[in-house]
Amino acid sequence: xxxxxxxxxxxxxxxxxxxxxxxxxxxxxxxxxxxxxxxxxxxxxxxxxxxxxxxxxxxxxxxxxxxxxxxxxxxxxxxxxxxxxxxxxxxxxxxxxxxxxxxxxxxxxxxxxxxxxxxxxxxxxxxxxxxxxxxxxxxxxxxxxxxxxxxxxxxxxxxxxxxxxxxxxxxxxxxxxxxxxxxxxxxxxxxxxxxxxxxxxxxxxxxxxxxxxxxxxxxxxxxxxxxxxxxxxxxxxxxxxxxxxxxxxxxxxxxxxxxxxxxxxxxxxxxxxxxxxxxxxxxxxxxxxxxxxxxxxxxxxxxxxxxxxxxxxxxxxxxxxxxxxxxxxxxxxxxxxxxxxxxx
Amino acid sequence: xxxxxxxxxxxxxxxxxxxxxxxxxxxxxxxxxxxxxxxxxxxxxxxxxxxxxxxxxxxxxxxxxxxxxxxxxxxxxxxxxxxxxxxxxxxxxxxxxxxxxxxxxxxxxxxxxxxxxxxxxxxxxxxxxxxxxxxxxxxxxxxxxxxxxxxxxxxxxxxxxxxxxxxxxxxxxxxxxxxxxxxxxxxxxxxxxxxxxxxxxxxxxxxxxxxxxxxxxxxxxxxxxxxxxxxxxxxxxxxxxxxxxxxxxxxxxxxxxxxxxxxxxxxxxxxxxxxxxxxxxxxxxxxxxxxxxxxxxxxxxxxxxxxxxxxxxxxxxxxxxxxxxxxxxxxxxxxxxxxxxxxx
DNA sequence: TTGAAAGCGCTAACAT
DNA sequence: ATGTTAGCGCTTTCAA
Numbered sequence: 148x149x150x151x152x153x154x155x156x157x158x159x160x161x162x163x164x165x166x167x168x169x170x171x172x173x174x175x176x177x178x179x180x181x182x183x184x185x186x187x188x189x190x191x192x193x194x195x196x197x198x199x200x201x202x203x204x205x206x207x208x209x210x211x212x213x214x215x216x217x218x219x220x221x222x223x224x225x226x227x228x229x230x231x232x233x234x235x236x237x238x239x240x241x242x243x244x245x246x247x248x249x250x251x252x253x254x255x256x257x258x259x260x261x262x263x264x265x266x267x268x269x270x271x272x273x274x275x276x277x278x279x280x281x282x283x284x285x286x287x288x289x290x291x292x293x294x295x296x297x298x299x300x301x302x303x304x305x306x307x308x309x310x311x312x313x314x315x316x317x318x319x320x321x322x323x324x325x326x327x328x329x330x331x332x333x334x335x336x337x338x339x340x341x342x343x344x345x346x347x348x349x350x351x352x353x354x355x356x357x358x359x360x361x362x363x364x365x366x367x368x369x370x371x372x373x374x375x376x377x378x379x380x381x382x383x384x385x386x387x388x389x390x391x392x393x394x395x396x397x398x399x400x401x402x403x404x405x406x407x408x409x410x411x412x413x414x415x416x417x418x419x420x421x422x423x424x425x426x427x428x429x430x431x432x433x434x435x436x437x438x439x440x441x442x443x444x445x446x447x448x449x450x451x452x453x454x455x456x457x458x459x460x461x462x463x464x465x466x467x468x469x470x471x472x473x474x475x476x477x478x479x480x481x482x483x484x485x486x487x488x489x490x491x
Numbered sequence: 492x493x494x495x496x497x498x499x500x501x502x503x504x505x506x507x508x509x510x511x512x513x514x515x516x517x518x519x520x521x522x523x524x525x526x527x528x529x530x531x532x533x534x535x536x537x538x539x540x541x542x543x544x545x546x547x548x549x550x551x552x553x554x555x556x557x558x559x560x561x562x563x564x565x566x567x568x569x570x571x572x573x574x575x576x577x578x579x580x581x582x583x584x585x586x587x588x589x590x591x592x593x594x595x596x597x598x599x600x601x602x603x604x605x606x607x608x609x610x611x612x613x614x615x616x617x618x619x620x621x622x623x624x625x626x627x628x629x630x631x632x633x634x635x636x637x638x639x640x641x642x643x644x645x646x647x648x649x650x651x652x653x654x655x656x657x658x659x660x661x662x663x664x665x666x667x668x669x670x671x672x673x674x675x676x677x678x679x680x681x682x683x684x685x686x687x688x689x690x691x692x693x694x695x696x697x698x699x700x701x702x703x704x705x706x707x708x709x710x711x712x713x714x715x716x717x718x719x720x721x722x723x724x725x726x727x728x729x730x731x732x733x734x735x736x737x738x739x740x741x742x743x744x745x746x747x748x749x750x751x752x753x754x755x756x757x758x759x760x761x762x763x764x765x766x767x768x769x770x771x772x773x774x775x776x777x778x779x780x781x782x783x784x785x786x787x788x789x790x791x792x793x794x795x796x797x798x799x800x801x802x803x804x805x806x807x808x809x810x811x812x813x814x815x816x817x818x819x820x821x822x823x824x825x826x827x828x829x830x831x832x833x834x835x
Numbered sequence: 836t837t838g839a840a841a842g843c844g845c846t847a848a849c850a851t
Numbered sequence: 852a853t854g855t856t857a858g859c860g861c862t863t864t865c866a867a
Binding site: 199202203204205208209214223224225231233237238246251262267269290294408435438 | 501546547549552553560569574578581582592593611613634638
């Protein structure tokens with residue numbers, strides 16, 4: 148802004164001309180190639196420093212077929228869990244010189260398809276994705292894998308084998324320990340508010356719940372299990388039905404904290420005492436679950452750990468440490484933990 | 492994955508060869524140039540569809556000097572306000588064919604400098620930034636403006652004139668209406684927990700507070716105003732000092748909700764009744780402020796509106812509707828609103 | 836309406 | 852240790 152409009156080309160050619168060197172030498176310096184004389188290197192570095200030259204990534208990317216960018220697709224990054232994961236991934240990748248291109252599918256399959264394609268057009272070096280609730284067919288990611296762009300899924304991941312790295316929280320165990328916790332507290336009439344069973348996370352959490360119930364020889368009442376979109380509204384409707392006529396449940400297990408919070412608020416409104424009359428367990432340790440009164444027992448998924456694992460895995464693949472020989476790798480499971488609070 | 496490894500080059504040349512056309516014609520079709528025969532266009536489109544050809548953005552970017560990518564720098568995107576703004580920006584830009592490269596400075600000035608440079612290296616078409624608390628000198632953004640890459644600041648913005656578009660919430664008014672609200676409720680002894688006055692948002696909010704106090708001829712007690720990093724810990728320390736000896740304040744105005752929440756929790760712990768003994772106002776309508784008991788009165792900044800304004804402004808600049816003739820544009824101020832809740 | 840050719844800025848053989 | 856040269860895939864004059 149101070150200096151008058153420079154017609155500086157800001158290219159390696161300009162540097163070469165000014166320093167009476169060839170572009171190749173400049174390039175070598177910039178890329179830390181070994182066979183460059185120290186004097187030359189210093190001369191170049193000094194000049195680069197002085198002029199503020201910054202390499203054009205598009206040009207080098209075109210040549211080398213690498214962009215130093217990683218694409219990320221999430222349903223919504225305002226979802227607490229994703230916010231945390233993304234934070235970790237962005238920082239981790241930046242430390243290794245990668246940019247992160249972040250996209251949201253808004254839980255729309257069409258958008259997700261569009262985004263996979265867009266990211267391919269950008270020739271990102273890798274793609275990380277948490278899919279929509281309705282993604283059952285994952286072939287729109289084929290364009291990436293076919294062109295040797297590694298794909299990593301996390302959270303909502305393919306149920307069928309797919310040629311991609313998979314990272315997820317231990318949803319089965321999460322469901323299991325949440326249910327076991329309630330059972331150990333003496334709850335006899337447990338209702339479960341699940342998401343749709345098209346999505347792996349709800350399948351697994353439910354399976355964990357089922358296992359715990361079976362282990363304790365407790366019957367699962369069909370009309371006490373709900374499979375629905377996990378909105379506050381749906382949670383309230385479920386509560387209304389559950390408490391329409393006795394016997395009433397003595398515990399609600401919710402497949403996420405949004406639902407648990409809605410359940411709690413409904414209970415407070417209609418005068419059901421928590422935890423005396425009804426115990427509540429949520430899932431994912433949303434910050435609000437800690438702050439509400441009474442605070443809600445929930446499952447911590449350690450999103451920062453998930454993010455860290457993803458960073459490690461994606462870097463491996465970017466560095467070529469993982470060949471394409473491993474076609475259908477085993478999912479990586481990140482441990483979860485029960486956080487006990489006042490609602491139980 | 493189904494088909495055997497194709498040696499398809501996936502380039503315009505290949506399409507040209509297959510269709511017995513020149514690369515130029517393919518390019519014209521892809522870019523919707525007018526002078527192409529409809530038959531040819533259809534033939535090309537059909538083939539593109541069939542083969543799944545996707546243009547290499549790096550190559551076209553190198554040629555045209557555009558990347559269809561916008562860079563974004565925020566302190567942390569886990570901060571509620573930014574999460575919302577980013578959500579809006581990403582969706583808005585995607586609808587116009589732009590990718591968003593999202594970076595976090597972690598409130599570190601060095602990181603911010605690094606990121607500005609990285610984004611220039613990527614030759615993004617524009618940069619949107621919410622600065623760190625300590626950014627006072629903005630010259631690290633010069634490399635962008637000098638190279639005609641438009642820069643837009645929001646939230647934490649330059650205090651001095653800078654050649655960039657500036658969008659922000661009406662912090663002055665926010666501070667003013669929050670304080671006025673307390674005064675109208677009859678509060679006589681208002682304490683203000685501010686962030687450091689190096690940052691425009693805290694300067695403005697404080698100024699609003701000051702104006703309201705002056706308007707009502709109320710003195711501001713120096714030892715009841717704190718300028719500190721807005722952490723829960725600092726908030727608790729401030730509370731401890733405020734309630735160490737009488738007279739005690741009858742209202743706390745906090746420059747953000749994290750602080751307001753910490754104040755409320757401290758008050759509950761030590762048995763100060765809210766709102767009878769102490770009224771509390773926060774800032775920014777963090778979701779937790781609505782859910783805590785009692786819920787906290789706060790200032791809504793409408794982050795989605797801020798995001799929308801940013802999208803509009805950045806698109807204007809990307810389309811070249813805003814020439815560089817407007818060097819130091821007036822900031823765009825997005826209205827705020829008081830949300831009254833139980834804490835007052 | 837279409838094609839030929841040059842070139843965006845960089846890197847990597849190959850040559851010296 | 853350095854230079855020469857070709858080309859990554861695309862767009863855009865200019866010419867036909």
